[in-house]
Amino acid sequence: MPNSPAIPRFFQDLAPQWARLGLWQKKLTVVFDRLRNSTVQKISASDEGFVILNLYKPGAAREPALISIQRTGSGISFSSAKPTSQNKPNSIVQMGRKYLQGRRIEQVLLCLDPLAVIIEFAPPGGKLLEELEWTADSPNCLVIDLDSRPARVCVATKHTCVPSRYEDQCSGFESGGDFYESHCEWSLENTKTKRRATFTHPLVTSCIVGGESIATEKILADSKAAKTLEQEPGRTHLAEPEAPESSETIIPAAADSQKFELIKPSVAPQPEMNLQFALNLLPTHVRRAARTRLQFFERRLQRQKTDLPVASVMDNLKRRAEGLRAHIYMWPKDFPQWHVPPEIIESAGLPAILTLKHGQSPGDLVTAAFDELDKLARRRSELEKRIEESRLALERFADQIIQAGADIFALPEEVRSSRLALARDVQHLVTVQRILTQLEVSWSPVGEKQSAMEAERERRLPYRSFRASSGEFIRVSKSAADADAMLKLMPAHHTWVHVMTGEGSHVWLEKPKGAKPSDAALREAAMLAIHHSKQTRAQEADVYVALRADLDKRKDLPPGKVIVRRSEHRFVRYSQMELQAFMEKQGS
Structure with missing residues (x-):
């Protein structure tokens, strides 16, 4: 581009980090989507180098999130196998249980240089706010430094500007940026967690993970963004609380995310409308009824597949019936038993001895074998039709739920966030009404008939x-x-x-x-x-x-x-x- 300005040196130096950030974003997108809007029920740690977060999110699987700080394989993942917790919780666990346990994960950020993850928690409310005696200086985020060797996890407080107690030490940095004040750190080399978290070079806040991957070429070609970076390369900082003179020097550690709007998606990516996402858009009682109906379809389908006659059994039965019909002439006359020759046993799969019941002839055995074969064939044909019908019914019902979820998601945000507005505006949605009719439930948690019965019970x-x-x-x-x-x-x-x-x-x-x-x-x-x-x-x-x-x-x-x-x-x-x-x- 001959007319475009030169790419800033600052941006050129971070080019390798952009490529690595794109790879990590693809790796952690699904994990971060599961973390976001989850409530932390319990925080613990294991001696193997894991911070364990027991999370609750409506409609999501109950699997703990594992923050790994091991020398190999550091990062965040979900696993059904939970490591053994420490007998005595360390400082990270104690501070996390005091300030972060019971709170909702509001946002997850992936940072550029050094590579780090910031998990931000929403402010506590209600009874939890009274128990915590929460203030603006209380910890509200977890910082996982993945570039550190070994990796480390920190409990920190995010400030929107540099606190006054750090103005002298951080006077060279822009006061409008985000400032992270750490409280404790844990790594495999620092098991006592008494050391405060510091970084040796700036940590640049990148973007909210969950959308499409970062297009590095598009960022570098954006001349307007390049000018912005050249004029105002914003920074934010991560520092430790005030300490005696013998403590470590406070080092800057993060960049102002507001100055990097170019690398955030300008339009929120449209979530994939799958069955799970559509179910989460329905009210709780409708979602439970829909899941019950889906489980009914799945169990019926599984039961029908279990009852389906096995093809190998039918083939063996057919081989025996045809072998018996082909060699029935060898049955000794007026004898109730026949000792089948070995070559026929091997070729036709017949038993070694065949015995007639009272009043039965050898031809009756052949007829009975073919009757049983016909019965299994008819049953298999009938069950195959039922299995196909059950599968189509399951797919149709799942498609109806997905279509209803898409129609609900298409409503304005203010309507979806208001229960009364959603109940009023959803009445004209044909897809939703079709599901309510099939489930025999109403949109409101308590139907009119049930409300009348409860009112009558109260008056009784x-x-x-x-x-x-x-x-x-x-x-x-x-x-x-x-x-x-x-x-x-x-x-x-x-x-x-x-x-x-x-x-x-x-x-x-x-x-x-x-x-x-x-x-x-x-x-x-x-x-x-x-x-x-x-x-x-x-x-x-x-x-x-x-x-x-x-x-x-x-x-x-x-x-x-x-x-x-x-x-x-x-x-x-x-x-x-x-x-x-x-x-x-x-x-x-």
């Missing part, structure tokens, strides 16, 4: 009401759980009645204001307690009569069980006519 009283002949209310619980709910409603001075032996309903007898319950009301309450118990056929039983204040309902007791601290005992006997007369009064 836990007891049946009766009126005593003297005017008091008598309430009888409907179930054990309703008995606990009814006891919560009972005032402490009201009367409680229950049979002494066996299971039965709890009875609540209202106490008149300023008076005691009448004997007639107590008898009718006891009669209802017996009638709604296992003594209903005997129509007589001993009953407890106590105040609500004398009952103790503990949390460890099962539903319907109470502890009676003080009570009276009464024996009550009644007739069927008396019970019917009382019930007729309730109806009138």
